[in-house]
Amino acid sequence: MxxxxxxxxxxxxxxxxxxxxxxxxxxxxxxxxxxxxxxxxxxxxxxxxxxxxxxxxxxxxxxxxxxxxxxxxxxxxxxxxxxxxxxxxxxxxxxxxxxxxxxxxxxxxxxxxxxxxxxxxxxxxxxxxxxxxxxxxxSLYQRAENQQLIKNQVKAAKEKKLKGHEFRFATMGPAYESAxxxxxxxxxxxxxxxxxxxxxxxxxxxxxxxxxxxxxxxxxxxxxxxxxxxxxxxxxxxxxxxxxxxxxxxxxxxxxxxxxxxxxxxxxxxxxxxxxxxxxxxxxxxxxxxxxxxxxxxxxxxxxxxxxxxxxxxxxxxxxxxxxxxxxxxxxxxxxxxxxxxxxxxxxxxxxxxxxxxxxxxxxxxxxxxxxxxxxxxxxxxxxxxxxxxxxxxxxxxxxKAAFSQYNRGSKIMGYSVRTAYFRYTEWRLVKNNKVIFKELYDQVNDPLQSRNIAKKEEVKIVQAELHEMINQQWGLK
The missing domain is CATH 3.40.720.10 (Alkaline Phosphatase, subunit A)
Known part of the structure; x- marks a missing residue:
């Protein structure tokens, strides 16, 4: 109160x-x-x-x-x-x-x-x-030489008639600047x-x-x-x-x-x-x-x-x-x-x-x-x-009990990931039929840097099955 x-x-x-x-x-x-x-x-x-x-x-x-x-x-x-x-x-x-x-x-x-x-x-x-x-x-760039570089890149890209992503990637400028x-x-x-x-x-x-x-x-x-x-x-x-x-x-x-x-x-x-x-x-x-x-x-x-x-x-x-x-x-x-x-x-x-x-x-x-x-x-x-x-x-x-994330590789493959207190588990699936094509399992307690994928180890099969089911339930997959 x-x-x-x-x-x-x-x-x-x-x-x-x-x-x-x-x-x-x-x-x-x-x-x-x-x-x-x-x-x-x-x-x-x-x-x-x-x-x-x-x-x-x-x-x-x-x-x-x-x-x-x-x-x-x-x-x-x-x-x-x-x-x-x-x-x-x-x-x-x-x-x-x-x-x-x-x-x-x-x-x-x-x-x-x-x-x-x-x-x-x-x-x-x-x-x-x-x-x-x-x-x-x-401007993203404040140094005169970098501003000139961008102008030159834009001019060259236009001469090549680049568009969309190709134009953008051809006119990015330097990766860093200290002005x-x-x-x-x-x-x-x-x-x-x-x-x-x-x-x-x-x-x-x-x-x-x-x-x-x-x-x-x-x-x-x-x-x-x-x-x-x-x-x-x-x-x-x-x-x-x-x-x-x-x-x-x-x-x-x-x-x-x-x-x-x-x-x-x-x-x-x-x-x-x-x-x-x-x-x-x-x-x-x-x-x-x-x-x-x-x-x-x-x-x-x-x-x-x-x-x-x-x-x-x-x-x-x-x-x-x-x-x-x-x-x-x-x-x-x-x-x-x-x-x-x-x-x-x-x-x-x-x-x-x-x-x-x-x-x-x-x-x-x-x-x-x-x-x-x-x-x-x-x-x-x-x-x-x-x-x-x-x-x-x-x-x-x-x-x-878990946090969920995902990341796609193009339009045909989706990676579904679940993070629990102990593990991060990811299944890469074909979008068209949800078929699992690769699995990743990391022990976040004993291997927090994720140095090794242990999904193929026999001793984690039960845990992996539980995490697999959590992914299915979260995204309505089969």
Whole structure:
């Protein structure tokens, strides 16, 4: 009762009967943060948010690729339901009448506004916003020589009459950049600057708000102001914890050939990236993470300065994980643990205990129902996730037995993956008839790096059968 009264008292002071929501989306962020027990990358502001909230140690995306993952989060539906598995399909073409997260709060009287990468780049959803979404048009590259390189690439691509993906891959520019420019020069910096301005404007309004701020970094290209590159000594960066592919894994299905990073200028198209390029890319990734961390710090400080923090829920999440040379591979695009596991942090002014963590298995598809639940609304029945609101009160509450993700290899093969407290199991199936063509089983307790696929071992047959049935039940397969 005291807990409820304190919420009511705070809401009454600020004139709203509902909490505000800050929704921070980050692209390609690994769980390599001090608040997750890894202090390689300097992220003091994200770590500070964690000290005032709840850290989810076992949060998983539903598919490790930008647009499908974000679509799942923002619709509250799993990829199998949205039918969005690529970077070009818009969910309004597959589930046209779905009520998105932003749209839900808009319908409930909230001002909804977005800045930066929330949906995937041009695949925005106007129905989600009360105020038109803003995406900075600042150049991804600030160095004059890189801007000229892009112009030359575009000219050459047009002369060759390239279109679509071929045009895009021929005009990618370098994979990294360090420019001595202010934070606002790059798109993420300008997006944050304008989000802060909008935040200050909410002080005078009577309505609650849902403000979404999305960061493109640390997605490739790893471009960040020089001062963030200067935080690290490149020759002292650690090599990947595991450099070989999992033993007994599939040569084509388990991992990709890192095509995304190879599309950038100066990166070899085949074979090993080499020690020098690998070190430079890792340096750029670290710098990019510290850059967006600084921007998050500026934004959250403004939230505090306005006093709005006393009535605002803050949630921070990444759309999927990322490989930095692990398994001799780069970027995401797999069902491996390193790509499916993500950072997830939530902070509420009414949490009794802060700076705590939970081992509960949660999924990004749970974000939508959780925010609805925490705001005092009835959770829509069409949502496919589960509200983790009870974990804010009791982080050790018994929770889900499994988290599910999937990843396709073209249109003919789908990989279905289940993560339990002890195992990650993946079945690669033919889409046309659900025939299982390859299995992967990893012991996450004794082999957390997933160095060996043990699916063929006789002693795991019973466990594997149970996990097989969990996949069948989750996706309605036979």
């Amino acid at each position: 005291k807990y409820l009264l304190s919420i009511i008292f705070t809401l009454t002071i600020f004139g709203n009967d509902k909490p505000n929501i800050i929704f921070i989306a980050i692209d390609d962020l690994r769980n390599e943060l001090a608040c997750y027990g890894v202090d390689k990358i300097k992220t003091p502001h994200i770590d500070n948010l964690a000290k005032h909230g709840l850290i989810f140690d076992n949060a998983y995306c539903q598919i490790a690729i930008c647009s499908p993952s974000r679509t799942s989060v923002l619709t509250g539906l799993r990829p199998q339901s949205t039918k969005v598995f690529d970077l070009t399909t818009h969910f309004r073409d597959t589930v046209p009448d779905v009520i998105t997260l932003g749209q839900f709060f808009k319908q409930k009287g909230y001002i909804t506004q977005g800045f930066g990468k929330i949906y995937h780049n041009s695949l925005d959803d106007p129905r989600s916003w009360s105020i038109k979404h803003f995406m900075s048009k600042n 001595d420019v202010p934070d606002e020069a790059y798109p993420d910096g300008e997006n944050t600057k304008l989000a802060i301005k909008a935040l200050k404007g909410f002080v005078q309004k009577k309505q609650p708000f849902f403000l979404a701020l999305g960061f493109s970094k640390p997605h490739l290209p790893f471009n960040a102001p020089k001062k963030y590159w200067d935080l690290y000594e490149e020759d002292k960066l650690d090599p990947p914890a595991i450099s070989h592919r999992p033993l007994d894994s599939h040569p084509r299905l388990t991992l990709t050939k890192s095509g995304e990073v190879r599309s950038y200028h100066g990166v070899v198209k085949e074979g090993s990236l080499g020690a020098e390029m690998s070190s430079k890319l890792k340096h750029g990734y670290y710098a990019s993470v510290s850059y967006i961390d600084a921007l998050i710090g500026k934004f959250l400080q403004s939230l505090k300065d306005t006093g709005l923090d006393k009535n605002t829920i803050v949630i921070l999440w990444s759309d999927h994980g990322f490989k930095l040379g692990e398994y001799d591979s780069w970027v995401k695009h797999s069902n491996m643990e390193i790509d499916a596991r993500v950072p997830l942090i939530i902070s509420s002014p009414w949490m009794k205990v802060k700076g705590v963590r939970t081992n509960a298995l949660v999924e990004l598809v749970d974000i939508y129902p959780s925010l609805v639940d925490l705001s005092g609304f009835t959770v829509p029945t069409f949502l496919e996730g589960t509200s983790f609101a009870p974990l804010l009160k009791k982080p050790n509450t018994p929770w889900k």
